[in-house]
Amino acid sequence: MNRLIHIFLVLAFFTGASFAKHVAVLETVSDTKDLLSPSERIYLTNTLREEAVKELPAELEYTIMTRENIQEMLPPGKAIEDCEGSCLVETGKNISADFICQARVGKVGSKFSISTEIYETSTNKLVASFNGLGADVEALIEVIMAKAPEFFRKVRGGAKGIIRTGFDGAGNQSFAIHVSTNPPGAALSIDGRPVPKCNSTPCQILLESGRHRFLAVLDHYEDAEGSFDITGNGQQVSLDLVPRFGTLVVEPQLNGGGTLDELEMTLDGNKVKAGKIELDPGVHSVELSHRCYNPASFKVGIYKGKEESFREALVPIASGISLSASKSSGEPLKLPVFVNDNSVGETPYLGSVPLCSKIEIGEGSSRTALNLTLLPGETVDYEYVVQESSGRGSVSGGAPLRKRRGVAQDNTETKPEPGTSIPSNVSTSSSSWTLMDHATWLLPVSAVIAGVGLALGIVFELDAAEQYKYANSQNYKEKMDAAKSSQTIRNVGWIMTGVGGFGFVLATTFMIIDF
Template sequence: MAGRLVYFLIVCLAVASMASTHVAVLETVSEQGVIGRSEKMFLTDKLRERANKVLPTYMGYIVMTRENISAMLPPGKSIEDCEGSCLVETGKNIAADYVAQARVGKFGKQLTVTMELYETAGNNLIGSFTARKPDAEGLLEEIEREADRVFQQILATSVLTVGGSDGISGVKTGNEGYQSGDGKIYIVNVESSPAGALFSVDGRINSGCNTTPCSIALPGGSHQFNFSKDMYQNMDAMVNVQKSGLKVSVKLTPYFGKLTIDPVFEGGMGNIGDAEIKIDGKKVQSKSLQLSVGDHQVQISHRCYEKISFNLNVKNRSIILFDQKMKPLLGGLQLDATLEGKPKAIPVYVNGLLKGNTPFLEMVPVCAKIQAGKDKKEIPVKLKAGETVNHLYKIRTTGDVFVDRRDGKKYRVLKAGKLTWMAQNLNYETAGSYCYGEEKSNCKKYGKLYLWDDAKRACPIGWHLPSKAEWESLFAMVGGISMAGSMLKSKNDWSKGGNGSDAFAFSALPAGLRNDEGEYVFEGWAANFWSSTERDSSTAYFVYMYYGRDETNFKYQNKEFGHSVRCVKD
């Protein structure tokens, strides 16, 4: 793997301590007037940031701050004195194991940057890069691109072996190995976290022991161990084998990112379990994935939704969540309804929401639940993406008629949710009931107008005057109070074009009212229905509908007013 990182190998029988390694990034220097002091400090800070990213603190690396370096300088020296060519000497003065510095210059009309990294103990140049850009921002881009590779060379030079102050001491195995030929052979136990890493020793793979955990026989002396596992950093280290029972234990460093695919399925017609996910053309089963560092192509398909794909750039240890919306696939629906061979206007619901009346022609989600009629009967229509499907719903007559045995009058009934309602105004005579304008023909047309006390008693046995809550449940069924008037009003008899759609066959007629002084008003203009809910001892709530409004709502009025009555089955 190009640019792989080579990390410390932890060799242990118990918990091993690790010595600190100090890395100093000295202030960036430049030729006179090429860039300013603030720009030099910013480039230095960026180098320190990259060093902190590459060199993990849990492995004992300490990237010295500007304050650390100043504090470590010999008496009489300042941080500006570190600017110069003698990097190694400066690194030794501040007790740094490694020292790095960038130098900015000019070549023609462009700026140049050179970064060098030295090991102070051996005075060795272990990494560098040079770049040329038109301005300081371009130099910053090069530092962000190349600095990681240079600092990774520190990792490549660091090897931890058994013994000495940095390793494990006092290991007792009770087994000194066995003699073979000219040297002794020792048993070494090799393990990794996570398990399952491939490893080789001195460039050779032992077919009988090449995957952790495993025990391998090795001759005494130093051996080069190499570990590799998909989506983890390769790890190389030198191990000095002198006794049997050594336990070589490595913790592999992740080299992957995590992706969680959890899109929002608009309209709630699917979930991620129903979807097909492909990463780089291969199907995957889980919505939570570990992906190797680099570029990937992701595709999500669902029979109810538009296919979605995106490019993904995964960095080491990145955590990525895809939670964008998936849009439904749409198809056309032409829905017509007939009753006894004649066209009928009935409400149409898409995923439980009222969308209009028949004849209905709209684009709807192909996986939507289609319902029609006041009883929300599900329509078995199969929709197709990008096509219009025609469907005819033939309404069956149910013969839902109630006969009041008290006087033989018949009333149409309808079911709305869990309640069964009379679909006509009550026309049963009581002492406190009246025909509008004292005309009997109006009772036949509109039903009677009742004082509230009589309204409470007027419904036949098994039926009752609806409460305010029961009226509210009816409004919710037809789309809410903002449109209940339009949906419930009859198609005729309302003044000045105030008719409704009568989408639920409720047929609310503008019967007007009788006020508490015995006057009859608002015929053709308003429908008013008593509820059984009192406001106080003298007033009660009623439902009103007006000729020019789509909405309906409640008001309260003196119980001596006369309003229409609709009964609800017990």
């Protein structure tokens, strides 16, 4: 909060007693509509209000609100005659009165009765009340004259003060005025003192007639002040505040998936929401973090009335995928692969992808999003298996299988939409992987070939992981190319191992990969 606002609040605390307390005497009401004539109702109210002026004078910092004051402060569409009963205290709060009073007239037998109450609006506390009986309205006036002085003295705790003999003159009148600022939300002080009932414009206040100095204070704006002559109810007072801030717009590009709602931003050590931010002139520190991107930080100089922006693309966290596809019979398929709706090749596919990528396989009606969790700095193996219905070559609820190196086996199945067929342009020709389907004739191959294949697989598996691990923005492409080469040699090693010993060696190899 602006330093001046703090000062105003402190001053308000220590000088609160110097602010006039506003007392509202509402129109007298009756239990039945025809019990009092309008003129009798007004006269009773005026008598009660006159007694309030005598016992709560301006010298003791009390202001008795006039009928016009009250009407001006009421919410739109509400009349002063509507204020009675359970809404009495709420009405007092609406018109910014500190105390609110009202008399009610009824009949007890053949006599008139009057019951009068006064409440402190901030606490809903009943401060005082009196009751009386009379043969007619004139008798009720005598009751008011006799009991109202002590009644109103209880508002000031029974303390004695200057006693007045009538209403204030025109020079001491108070008026309900409307105060606004552009932009709104400013704290207000008048004649050097903060106004507790207006700590955020626009607002309505009661103010004595005459010339007054207004000061409005709002964060990131120059203080606005002006002098105005207060002459009547409903007067409009408006102040324009000049901005003393600059603007920072933080809208980074997220080209690797994720949303801006997931972006976390720290400004000068405080968490804020990214977007358009108003800042005082000076140098500010910004830190950005996102689950899908590498952290980013920068310093920005803000100048009064100028806008700075950060709309650069964040660097995605790198991950990798090794994707293959085949029929349920084991015959490999060449299916298109899409990363974030961009075509990147076909299966078998090996490459680097952003951590939060959307991975899809196939095309047309058979294009399917893979339920795949990528890992930072690691390559995830994924085999997509298409189940064929007999005689038609259509997908019958395929079972993609997924496993990740370095994490537990995930057996969750994600099924493609049933009833979709394999596109006619998809190749079903065999690749080097078909040696796995015909490994039985390779059982007598020497243990030496199996050992060499096992060694190649282990060595280049570790080498590929090492290349991915130490890839950074400077040598990223070089390391990724080296990793791809290592993975190719690794695959050859696994094939050789399968040729050397289909059963035992194959099972041992998968255990090493999972491990």
